[in-house]
């Protein structure tokens with residue numbers, strides 16, 4: 001079951017530099033329309049589940065109320081597993097971010113190393129996540145190392161490539177302006193390059209975070225005895241489909257919350273950007 | 280040029296090409312310490328290229344450039360703290376507010392944060408931007424941005440200033456105030472200045488000498504502008520016409536504009 005799912009989970013598009021600097025701020029009416037549409041879809045799903053659960057056995061389709069019950073139970077008893085998954089995710093994302101900034105920075109500034117690093121990254125992105133997961137199980141004993149390794153090899157290339165794109169998109173005019181004051185290398189980094197790539201880092205985080213949490217759960221399913229993934233595996237093997245549904249429900253919520261969190265951080269960090277009204 | 284006290288900027292047989300294209304053919308001139316020289320010429324004459332060469336962002340193909348006894352390209356760091364540039368476009372960093380942009384040069388030169396802020400605010404006030412200090416770049420008008428850019432250059436108190444027609448985007452009144460301000464500062468503190476402009480009136484009003492370039496940065500005319508010629512309407516008109524002719528005739532609109540501004 002995992003094999004198929006891993007392959008079909010498509011990674012996010014690595015580079016979307018066209019979006020940089022022109023955040024779309026949907027008009028209020030558009031946001032409201034989105035909310036209404038989402039609500040309708042959710043309601044329809046719940047009703048469909050309710051109807052289906054009346055006709056099929058409980059282990060195929062649980063009633064929505066049972067799922068809600070299980071969710072409550074999980075939140076009460078399995079909180080640690082949620083935190084474990086989130087902590088693993090946070091460590092891997094932060095590490096990939098910093099390592100990606102360094103690698104992308106080297107790609108953008110050291111011409112001689114660029115082709116080599118780029119080849120490594122392109123090959124890395126071509127390797128299926130499942131291969132990394134299986135390899136990690138062979139290579140590492142410790143579950144934390146396995147999951148950290150899996151998430152890092154998956155996330156790092158996105159950061160590296162986007163940071164590299166960002167540095168390439170640095171306007172020559174800005175470089176000349178800063179250099180007219182004869183700065184040190186560190187000052188160029190501090191006053192020009194770092195602030196310039198911040199939007200690229202946010203864009204990357206926003207586009208990989210959903211993918212990252214799915215990968216974290218998969219990795220746990222393959223490589224660990226704790227965390228949301230392992231709990232889902234346990235629920236499945238003990239025929240608690242209501243818990244599988246409950247975890248799924250929680251993951252969807254978690255994904256929304258993470259997206260919103262990154263979005264809010266981005267809004268604060270990039271408050272200097274003009275809000276572009278798109279009609 | 281032989282009686283100049285000390286050449287602050289000196290170009291000898293400078294040549295610069297972009298691929299096949301010859302942007303600067305064979306240019307030699309010098310600017311004395313404390314002198315203000317205007318570079319004029321039609322669009323594409325090579326004015327910005329000359330400025331880029333002199334400030335060390337471009338490298339000469341052949342010939343030599345000395346700025347304050349240093350090669351601006353090869354001795355890149357030698358000019359630290361001694362030059363400042365106000366570019367043709369404002370080049371403000373969008374993630375910094377007006378005052379944060381104005382203090383950038385000072386911070387790079389190692390001025391303490393509080394002192395840099397104080398001097399930047401002072402300069403913003405001089406270019407009449409009080410009240411806009413904390414606005415981000417996209418919240419400023421084109422003219423305001425240009426003034427922040429000028430404040431950023433002047434705030435570092437450089438010995439040598441390069442200006443690439445920073446006044447041309449401003450309205451007449453603001454441009455005039457800035458011009459007077461700029462002139463006063465340059466003269467008062469003995470700044471050496473090389474500035475590019477399209478407007479003949481600007482050149483006559485500010486510069487000690489005007490260097491008129493045509494395609495390939497060839498010197499068409501080198502005029503010394505004296506106080507007498509500024510104050511004598513007849514001489515002024517003659518000077519204006521000579522420059523306009525050397526440029527290959529100014530646009531009619533421009534010319535009228537220039538005359539109007541040039542007449543005291």
Ligand SMILES: Nc1ncnc2c1ncn2[C@@H]1O[C@H](COP(=O)(O)OP(=O)(O)OP(=O)(O)O)[C@@H](O)[C@H]1O
Nearest residue numbers: 297300302320321322323324325326327328329367
């Ligand atoms: N980096 C470059 N690559 C190729 N050609 C260039 C480059 N920079 C300038 N040129 C060419 O050199 C010529 C002179 O350009 P420059 O920008 O110096 O003109 P300018 O006198 O400043 O014109 P303007 O008044 O419009 O600013 C132009 O024909 C331009 O196309």
Ligand SMILES: [Mg+2]
Nearest residue numbers: 326327328367
């Ligand atoms: Mg120019």
